[in-house]
Structures are given as structure tokens and as C-alpha cells.
Amino acid sequence: MKIALLGYGRMGKEIEKIALSRGHEIVIRKDVDDTIDITLAEVAIDFSVPSSAFNNITDCINNNVPVISGTTGWLEKYDEVVRRCEKKKSAFLYASNYSLGVNIFFELNKQLAKMMRHLQDYEISMEEIHHTKKLDAPSGTAITLAEGIIENSSKKNWELGEKTSQENIPIKAKRTPNIPGTHSVWYTSEVDSIEIKHTANSRKGFALGAVVAAEWILGKKGVFSMKDVLNID
Numbered sequence: 001m002k003i004a005l006l007g008y009g010r011m012g013k014e015i016e017k018i019a020l021s022r023g024h025e026i027v028i029r030k031d032v033d034d035t036i037d038i039t040l041a042e043v044a045i046d047f048s049v050p051s052s053a054f055n056n057i058t059d060c061i062n063n064n065v066p067v068i069s070g071t072t073g074w075l076e077k078y079d080e081v082v083r084r085c086e087k088k089k090s091a092f093l094y095a096s097n098y099s100l101g102v103n104i105f106f107e108l109n110k111q112l113a114k115m116m117r118h119l120q121d122y123e124i125s126m127e128e129i130h131h132t133k134k135l136d137a138p139s140g141t142a143i144t145l146a147e148g149i150i151e152n153s154s155k156k157n158w159e160l161g162e163k164t165s166q167e168n169i170p171i172k173a174k175r176t177p178n179i180p181g182t183h184s185v186w187y188t189s190e191v192d193s194i195e196i197k198h199t200a201n202s203r204k205g206f207a208l209g210a211v212v213a214a215e216w217i218l219g220k221k222g223v224f225s226m227k228d229v230l231n232i233d
Helices: 010-021 050-062 075-088 100-116 140-151 204-217 226-230
Strands: 002-006 025-030 043-046 067-069 091-094 123-130 157-160 168-175 182-188 193-199 222-224
Touching: 002 010, 002 050, 010 025, 010 204, 043 050, 043 204, 050 067, 050 075, 050 091, 067 204, 075 091, 075 222, 091 204, 091 226, 100 140, 100 182, 100 193, 100 204, 100 226, 123 140, 140 157, 140 168, 140 182, 204 226
Parallel strands: 002 025, 002 043, 043 067, 067 091, 091 222, 123 168, 157 168
Antiparallel strands: 123 182, 182 193
8 A cells, every 4th residue: 555644753754654654655745845746645644734635635625636644633624524524425534643552542431421420529631641742632532532521411512621610521631741641531520530541652652543444445436434434333
């Protein structure tokens, strides 16, 4: 499989290692301002920066190159990408996190929210911790977790920092050197607390998931998620 790496930072380099170890070829390595011919690739993996992601993705879609993206911070244009992908009959997959463990964590988070929905004595809060080079806050993974709670509870929105409304979920974002990613969700009452937590020990899990998703999407048409890749109901 001929892969275009759109974004060649630490994640791009980790994805390259995994891809090569699985017998694939890297035909494009794009930094922010590079000019490329995306048609040289059979599939593209976008781990760029928020300011580049939309253009990277639409370039792939316009040229019918299947693209998966793990870049966060650009999602205000997600619906536009979906419409363009459907119009062009191309293939696109976005995930805030490609780790198998995190995607299981997403489903666990939704189930817990359903179970806690009518227990009004519990306050919900979240925390995410990442390396100091992460550009956005809260993380895309934290936002996905918050959205999973909102879909299955009486909460209406999330907010960064301290809670200002009973209807919101507060998310604390911390930046610490050399932390790949830790996400925690708490339900706290006067008598006890329930916590679910996912800790990434390295970037390899994210990189492997991205390559597996790229392998999976090859030859498909449509808009997908990691639930499709992992066959999670």
C-alpha cells in the first residue's frame, strides 16, 4: 500500500515506522507548506495541524484518495468535509483517537453515562493530560468523551476549566512533558466517587490504529469511524 503522510511530526514518524514494518511504502511525507501530488498515494493519513487539516483532507477527497485523519482542532468544518466526500463518492474517516483501548473506553464511557443518568447526586467532571507540544485544549479525545456523556445524560454542553453551569461538563486540560495522553471521567457525590480512566503508555497504540484504519478503508467509499474499523456495535 502506498501511503501519503500528511504531517510529518512525531506522530507521522511513528506511523511511518509501523507502516514500514507492515510492508507498506511511504510515497509522500508532507510538512505544513509542502506542495505534493496526492495522486501518487493509494491512501493518506493526516496527522498535521489544525490550520492544514481541512485543505489536506479536501485535496484527498477531490482526487479520490481515501483519507483518514487524526488531527483535532478543525472540526467546525467536519460537516463540509462529509458533504464533499459524499458528493465525490470518496472515502474519509476521522477519529479523535485511533487507539483500540481508547475506542473501547469511549463505549464504556457511554454505558456508564446511561447508568448514571438518573442519579442526580453525582457531579460529572473530566480531566485530560497531554504533552506540552499539543496545540489544542481540550483534546479531541476529551471532547469525544464529553459528547458521549451528553448524548446519554441530561448534560447540555462541555466547558474548559471550572464549571459555570449545572448543565455543563467541566474539563480540565493539563500539559506535562512526555505524557502521550491520559483521560479521566469522574462521577462524584458526598458519599463516594466513580472514576474511569485511560492512560496511553506510548504513541505506538495511536500509530498502529491509524495504519490499521488506512488498511481497512482502502477500496471503500463513504464516511466512517473507528467503530466501523473495529466492528463495534
